[in-house]
Amino acid sequence: MNGAVNGAWSAFDRWVARGPFTATDLGRYRVLFALLLLLTPSRYAWAGQFPDSFVNGPPGPFMLLRAVPPREVLLGLDVLVLLAAGFLLLGLFTRTASVVAGLTMLTGNGISYSFGKIDHSIFLVLVPLVLVFARWGDAVSVDSLRRRYRQGGPAAGPAAAPPQWPLRLLALLVGLGFLTAAAPKLLSGWLSPATQAVQGVMHTQYHVNGRTEFLAGTLLDVRSALFWESVDVATVLLEGLLVLAVLNWRAWRIGIAVASLFHFGVLLMMNIGFAANVFTYAAFVAWGSLRLPAVRVLPRRWLARYGWTVAVAVGLFAAFRPEEWVVPRQGQLIVVLGALVSTWYLLRQVRVLLRRGRPGARSPQPAHDEAAAAR
Amino acid sequence: MPTPTARADAPIKAVRLVFALAVLALPAQVAIRHVASEPYPGLYQPSFGGVPLAGREAVTTEAEVTLEFAGGATRAVGVEEVLPPTRVLPRFVFTRGFGTQERADDPRTVAWLRERVAALDERTATAVDVRWQRVGYSLDDGSRRVVEETSHVRVDLGAAR
Numbered sequence: 415m416n417g418a419v420n421g422a423w424s425a426f427d428r429w430v431a432r433g434p435f436t437a438t439d440l441g442r443y444r445v446l447f448a449l450l451l452l453l454t455p456s457r458y459a460w461a462g463q464f465p466d467s468f469v470n471g472p473p474g475p476f477m478l479l480r481a482v483p484p485r486e487v488l489l490g491l492d493v494l495v496l497l498a499a500g501f502l503l504l505g506l507f508t509r510t511a512s513v514v515a516g517l518t519m520l521t522g523n524g525i526s527y528s529f530g531k532i533d534h535s536i537f538l539v540l541v542p543l544v545l546v547f548a549r550w551g552d553a554v555s556v557d558s559l560r561r562r563y564r565q566g567g568p569a570a571g572p573a574a575a576p577p578q579w580p581l582r583l584l585a586l587l588v589g590l591g592f593l594t595a596a597a598p599k600l601l602s603g604w605l606s607p608a609t610q611a612v613q614g615v616m617h618t619q620y621h622v623n624g625r626t627e628f629l630a631g632t633l634l635d636v637r638s639a640l641f642w643e644s645v646d647v648a649t650v651l652l653e654g655l656l657v658l659a660v661l662n663w664r665a666w667r668i669g670i671a672v673a674s675l676f677h678f679g680v681l682l683m684m685n686i687g688f689a690a691n692v693f694t695y696a697a698f699v700a701w702g703s704l705r706l707p708a709v710r711v712l713p714r715r716w717l718a719r720y721g722w723t724v725a726v727a728v729g730l731f732a733a734f735r736p737e738e739w740v741v742p743r744q745g746q747l748i749v750v751l752g753a754l755v756s757t758w759y760l761l762r763q764v765r766v767l768l769r770r771g772r773p774g775a776r777s778p779q780p781a782h783d784e785a786a787a788a789r
Numbered sequence: 790m791p792t793p794t795a796r797a798d799a800p801i802k803a804v805r806l807v808f809a810l811a812v813l814a815l816p817a818q819v820a821i822r823h824v825a826s827e828p829y830p831g832l833y834q835p836s837f838g839g840v841p842l843a844g845r846e847a848v849t850t851e852a853e854v855t856l857e858f859a860g861g862a863t864r865a866v867g868v869e870e871v872l873p874p875t876r877v878l879p880r881f882v883f884t885r886g887f888g889t890q891e892r893a894d895d896p897r898t899v900a901w902l903r904e905r906v907a908a909l910d911e912r913t914a915t916a917v918d919v920r921w922q923r924v925g926y927s928l929d930d931g932s933r934r935v936v937e938e939t940s941h942v943r944v945d946l947g948a949a950r
Contacts, residue, residue, distance in 0.1 A: 468898070532829050583808060586808065593815065594833045611841070634931060
């Protein structure tokens with residue numbers, strides 16, 4: 415009995431430690447993640463315009479919140495997130511910046527969600543708190559420069575392979591999150607052929623929330639019960655089964671590519687740009703495989719010593735920039751980009767499958783995908 | 790290319806514990822939601838709250854908001870007009886403040902609403918009337934129909950500002 419248990423634990427340990435992700439993959443993703451935070455306008459200051467009587471936190475630590483925090487605190491949370499993002503962008507004091515960014519977003523969101531509506535952006539909060547354990551500051555970072563200089567010079571080799579278990583954990587958390595969306599749908603009759611839930615949701619989004627763009631108007635006129643029931647079933651299946659894809663990296667990448675297309679469909683149909691999820695899926699992209707030109711804006715030694723001034727300047731600029739300096743439709747843009755990358759990835763997978771059948775054919779997959787496929 | 794290995798930077802038992810907690814958190818969250826409401830922090834993703842259909846109508850709840858002025862004049866306003874800009878859907882925040890008479894009567898809410906309404910209209914508002922209605926939108930032609938009034942909330946702002 416003990417032998418079986420030990421065997422199971424060993425298999426589990428090997429499973430969580432397997433993965434294709436390199437330090438460069440994670441370093442580049444960290445830069446993108448920081449840019450997303452820096453480009454997102456003020457998150458929490460709005461809450462300061464409401465009276466204390468509107469506050470009633472959800473079950474959890476924010477149940478203790480009885481009043482709207484002072485405006486200075488809300489502004490402080492906004493500034494803190496952006497300062498942390500400045501440090502994440504450069505990869506300087508990455509561990510501290512990751513924890514500060516994650517906990518500040520958790521706090522700020524908790525305050526915002528104490529006004530009656532929980533937006534489901536938890537994955538974005540989890541990213542820095544989980545990937546800090548994958549040492550996402552080991553490459554494309556000032557931290558790595560500082561480490562090299564401390565060790566005697568810039569001639570050190572590439573960063574060591576990062577621990578893979580945090581990526582597996584992030585994937586599992588995303589999968590479990592999806593499961594929480596599938597279960598209520600399953601229990602409330604989404605699979606009943608007598609009701610077409612997505613059709614109902616789309617109509618209420620259109621009429622009540624004014625989400626009338628893209629294909630919303632066209633789809634209002636689609637009356638086919640078969641079409642809408644298919645969308646209901648596909649939604650429940652995707653949300654319910656994604657967690658199983660966590661078992662294998664290639665299956666997971668295919669799963670989140672399909673999920674990205676699902677988010678694109680939601681954008682077209684209901685004009686909801688669920689960018690937080692799509693950006694979380696981007697953590698599993700092989701960013702290190704991209705050939706990018708070497709860009710050196712500032713001398714390395716100067717960065718290693720004074721990089722903190724750049725991080726602070728970037729964070730403060732993002733915090734106090736004019737309100738109108740935002741990327742228009744940022745969330746929707748991210749969803750569209752996610753759909754494009756996902757389509758490209760899925761088409762490549764189809765190509766691999768088609769070629770696999772031919773005798774003597776070479777696999778068109780790069781090493782990163784080969785590694786993922788094997789795991 | 791990282792070499793697959795059982796060794797991680799964190800102690801193996803700690804990693805096992807973290808994964809176990811992640812899995813166990815799921816039923817815990819479901820239980821909390823069942824007995825209270827959706828927790829935060831939590832892994833929840835949008836469930837869209839069941840099937841919002843009744844026959845050939847998509848049904849929802851809406852607030853009809855009317856400002857009442859001294860002298861008897863009235864003005865219908867939208868929920869978004871009453872609230873300052875929010876980063877969450879305004880109708881949920883409005884429900885938090887004015888979903889029940891008890892919440893709306895909170896002196897802090899009344900004082901705040903008085904200021905908001907003064908910024909909306911130069912006239913002296915004496916009351917804000919909120920009628921919560923169950924509304925149906927036809928799937929066939931998009932026409933709107935009030936199915937029933939579910940509750941009525943009235944906030945007396947007093948004559949003087």
